[in-house]
Amino acid sequence: MSLRISALYGLVALAAGLTMFGLYGTFYWTPLEVNEIGFTQKIFYFHVPMAITSGMAFGVTMVASILFLITKNLKWDAWAVVGAELGLIFGSALLWMGIIWQRSTWGVWWTWDPRLTSFLVVMLLYGAYFVLRSSVETPVQRARYSASIGIVGYLAVLFTMLSTRILRSVHPVLFRLSDSGLGDSSMLITFLVAMFAMFALLAAMLILKTSVENLGEELDYLKSEIGG
Amino acid sequence: MKPLRQLWVILKKDIIMEMRTKEMIVSMLMFVMLTMIIFNYAFRADRNDLTPFGGGLLWLAFIYTAFLGMNRSFVHEKDQGCLEGLLLSPVDRSIIYVAKMVGNLIFLTAVELLAVPIFTMFFISYPYYLHLDKLGIFLLGLGLSNFGIAAVGTFVATMAVNTQRRDLLLPILGLPLLMPVVAPAVMISGTMLSGSTSKHELELVGESLKILAAYDIIFFVVIAMIYDFILGE
Amino acid sequence: MEGLPNVSLETAIPYVAAAYIGIWVILFGYLVSLSGKLAGLRRQIDALTDAVKSSSTDSDKDKAKA
Numbered sequence: 352m353s354l355r356i357s358a359l360y361g362l363v364a365l366a367a368g369l370t371m372f373g374l375y376g377t378f379y380w381t382p383l384e385v386n387e388i389g390f391t392q393k394i395f396y397f398h399v400p401m402a403i404t405s406g407m408a409f410g411v412t413m414v415a416s417i418l419f420l421i422t423k424n425l426k427w428d429a430w431a432v433v434g435a436e437l438g439l440i441f442g443s444a445l446l447w448m449g450i451i452w453q454r455s456t457w458g459v460w461w462t463w464d465p466r467l468t469s470f471l472v473v474m475l476l477y478g479a480y481f482v483l484r485s486s487v488e489t490p491v492q493r494a495r496y497s498a499s500i501g502i503v504g505y506l507a508v509l510f511t512m513l514s515t516r517i518l519r520s521v522h523p524v525l526f527r528l529s530d531s532g533l534g535d536s537s538m539l540i541t542f543l544v545a546m547f548a549m550f551a552l553l554a555a556m557l558i559l560k561t562s563v564e565n566l567g568e569e570l571d572y573l574k575s576e577i578g579g
Numbered sequence: 580m581k582p583l584r585q586l587w588v589i590l591k592k593d594i595i596m597e598m599r600t601k602e603m604i605v606s607m608l609m610f611v612m613l614t615m616i617i618f619n620y621a622f623r624a625d626r627n628d629l630t631p632f633g634g635g636l637l638w639l640a641f642i643y644t645a646f647l648g649m650n651r652s653f654v655h656e657k658d659q660g661c662l663e664g665l666l667l668s669p670v671d672r673s674i675i676y677v678a679k680m681v682g683n684l685i686f687l688t689a690v691e692l693l694a695v696p697i698f699t700m701f702f703i704s705y706p707y708y709l710h711l712d713k714l715g716i717f718l719l720g721l722g723l724s725n726f727g728i729a730a731v732g733t734f735v736a737t738m739a740v741n742t743q744r745r746d747l748l749l750p751i752l753g754l755p756l757l758m759p760v761v762a763p764a765v766m767i768s769g770t771m772l773s774g775s776t777s778k779h780e781l782e783l784v785g786e787s788l789k790i791l792a793a794y795d796i797i798f799f800v801v802i803a804m805i806y807d808f809i810l811g812e
Numbered sequence: 813m814e815g816l817p818n819v820s821l822e823t824a825i826p827y828v829a830a831a832y833i834g835i836w837v838i839l840f841g842y843l844v845s846l847s848g849k850l851a852g853l854r855r856q857i858d859a860l861t862d863a864v865k866s867s868s869t870d871s872d873k874d875k876a877k878a
Contacts, residue, residue, distance in 0.1 A: 356710070385799050389820070389821065389824055390828060391824045393828050394827075394831050394832075395834065397832070398831075420805065420808055440839070440842050443838055444834070444835040444838045444839055447831065447835060447838065448831045448834070451830050451834065452827070452831065454827065455823070455827035456799070471757075472758045474753075475755050476752075476755035476756065479748075479751045481751070482748065482751055483738070483748060486742035486743045486744040487741075487749060492741070495808045496738050496809060498808070499584045499734075499805045499808055499809050500738075500752065502801065502805065503734070503798065503805075504755075504756065506797060506798065507755065507756045507758070507759060510793075510797075511755075512763045513790060514787075514790050515762060552839065552843075555843075556843065556846070558750075559843070559847065559850065562850055563846060563850050566850065566853040566854060566857060567853060569857060570853055570856055570857055572859065573857060574860065576864060577729075577860065577867070
């Protein structure tokens with residue numbers, strides 16, 4: 352437990368430090384983008400890392416779901432829930448940034464852009480994951496059901512992205528690393544720092560949230576001890 | 580040969596029951612027609628022509644009627660204790676899944692084949708999709724989409740019926756899982772209904788068919804593998 | 813990338829500010845609520861552990877008496 356706590360503090364400190372540096376890079380270091388979209392381009396230094404992070408969180412859910420079905424250990428069920436919840440948290444932040452950016456650029460709050468549409472579907476899917484969990488009472492059955500949705504759901508996410516891609520996207524692709532869409536090296540470094548900041552934040556939240564889940568279980572156990 | 584026989588026995592039971600009561604097909608069809616009446620209000624269709632929106636409207640009606648039917652198919656099993664009987668019998672779980680899925684697929688397809696002509700009569704000014712070169716693609720799109728809907732819907736319905744929320748859970752959980760089917764399905768049906776000859780759109784139809792086929796195969800296999808876990812001991 | 817209008821700096825600043833403030837409110841709000849939950853759970857567990865301990869020592873005493 353103490354190792355867990357020190358890892359947690361380390362990660363929080365790392366996330367805070369990297370975030371500070373990332374914000375500094377975003378607003379003071381990187382040049383103002385003047386050719387295409389101007390100042391609102393600053394949003395993307397954290398927008399894209401957040402998208403990747405939320406995808407990773409849902410990935411945690413999928414991996415933990417597979418591990419649960421193989422091992423039948425409820426520990427993995429806890430990890431799966433945590434992944435889904437964190438994916439939704441990062442996803443909300445991502446959607447918020449995206450909506451604000453659209454409003455600033457196109458003057459509308461929402462466009463039915465394929466990427467946006469599929470992300471909305473993904474958010475609703477993982478929302479339904481929690482509805483499912485709350486409708487099953489026995490822990491083992493709940494874990495089995497949500498694990499199967501954790502796996503099938505992730506496949507559906509991949510397919511949603513793919514199938515909406517067949518329509519042409521209006522979503523800007525700003526960070527094509529292959530053809531160096533990040534013209535200035537300060538842009539690339541800031542982007543990477545922001546990405547690692549979000550990864551560290553995700554890791555810290557994973558540890559914190561799994562501790563909460565574990566303690567909750569411990570509490571239920573103690574209560575049943577006293578009751579019985 | 581034995582698994583096929585088991586599959587056929589379970590399937591036959593569902594078909595015979597449906598032939599006797601006609602409960603599922605009739606109520607699904609009525610639901611589709613009621614939805615169409617709302618389309619008429621929504622679009623103030625005094626011109627009788629909703630061809631540009633045809634694909635989307637058709638699938639809006641179909642996907643919900645599919646949920647309606649698939650929920651029914653498990654509520655029966657559960658309430659009459661059939662599911663327990665099936666689980667006690669020495670039949671592989673994935674066979675139960677395939678049998679239930681094929682049953683749902685048949686009923687859904689039957690309802691759609693009845694509903695498409697009605698929809699055409701109501702809202703489509705000229706049935707381009709009946710031309711020979713279009714009809715095959717139209718039906719293929721219908722079939723592939725139905726396969727995906729039945730595969731995922733049967734899986735989610737099995738879970739939903741064993742929870743407290745039952746009917747509520749299937750659309751909430753099933754719809755986001757089936758979005759990758761709905762999008763190409765609308766694309767294919769819409770293009771065939773409008774008789775579009777645009778090269779770009781026909782290319783998209785080709786892509787859509789590929790996506791549907793890939794979805795069907797992958798989801799069917801994965802679900803058949805994990806179905807064991809949701810039926811329980 | 814085509815069709816992206818160049819938004820002037822003055823109009824862009826409130827949007828960028830809103831975007832960044834919003835995400836930190838979401839992320840750190842969540843982090844703070846989690847630590848609050850953790851602390852609350854730990855308190856409850858400590859209280860319960862004490863209760864269990866004292867009740868078990870009580871029963872030990874009862875046994876000793878008997």
